């Protein structure tokens with residue numbers, strides 16, 4: 001009987017190495033922004049005249065919209081009465097093709113007619129808001145695919161977060177408004193030279209409680225710690241926070257300053273023609289007035305694979321605009337004062353237009 005040798009024995013099968021569980025990527029440590037020790041937690045005063053007197057610069061943010069212009073008129077009136085108009089600056093964040101036509105020029109005209117000595121325009125560097133949506137989509141896609149790979153899933157099935165801004169992700173304001181306006185603050189502080197203390201900027205913003213639940217929760221006056229640093233303390237003042245629509249229109253009538261025609265067309269908001277926070281009728285109105293911009297939004301919608309607004313695509317907005325154009329025909333421009341009359345009556349509008357023509361020489 002032959003004895004089996006080692007070579008006759010079946011080869012010992014090495015068990016396959018166990019599949020390694022994917023190692024989840026370490027979450028990036030969140031960058032904590034430290035605020036300079038000189039920046040106070042709360043403003044020392046919330047009294048409007050004291051804040052204006054105390055500031056080195058009073059910077060009025062103007063979108064050219066009705067709230068901005070009512071605030072402009074109110075703040076300028078107070079600054080004038082205090083002999084402090086020389087420190088008032090109006091700043092407009094130019095959004096390029098995505099904002100209503102003529103907005104920058106109107107903001108400049110309003111500032112000049114109100115007697116403000118300085119008007120500044122700032123603009124985000126590089127891509128505009130619509131292009132930023134596509135850039136953001138690209139980044140979100142890479143991130144989602146990478147995360148899917150780490151979970152051992154097919155990256156093609158990765159769910160990509162929406163690239164459009166929304167009320168929950170309002171990156172648009174930070175990118176195209178707040179950020180560029182802070183570059184102006186840097187310039188203004190540099191102009192002051194050495195003060196021996198942080199410069200004091202009083203930033204005036206036309207947000208109102210009546211606009212939304214989120215805005216209702218905002219403080220009327222607070223320290224903007226994000227915009228403050230060792231060289232400047234920025235205090236945010238919302239001068240018209242408690243105002244109603246009617247009060248806003250009354251202030252505009254009183255100021256005699258011209259307002260944007262988009263309101264007479266029926267819009268409630270200005271700034272971006274297609275604002276993610278805008279009501280549906282504003283969006284349809286925008287698509288009727290600026291169809292080429294609506295088409296650009298619709299193309300971006302296809303590229304990024306999500307609707308412009310949750311539950312309402314730009315394609316649908318364009319469809320509704322077309323239906324109205326077909327049934328009503330191209331609308332003629334409503335008379336100047338149409339929007340104002342809704343809130344303060346036709347007699348007050350007639351007085352506003354006569355005074356506007358007499359004081360500013362604008363066509364009545």
Ligand code: SF4
Pocket residue numbers: 165170172173176177270271272274275276277
């Ligand atoms: S107007 Fe609307 S869409 Fe435009 S930047 Fe402001 S919040 Fe964003």
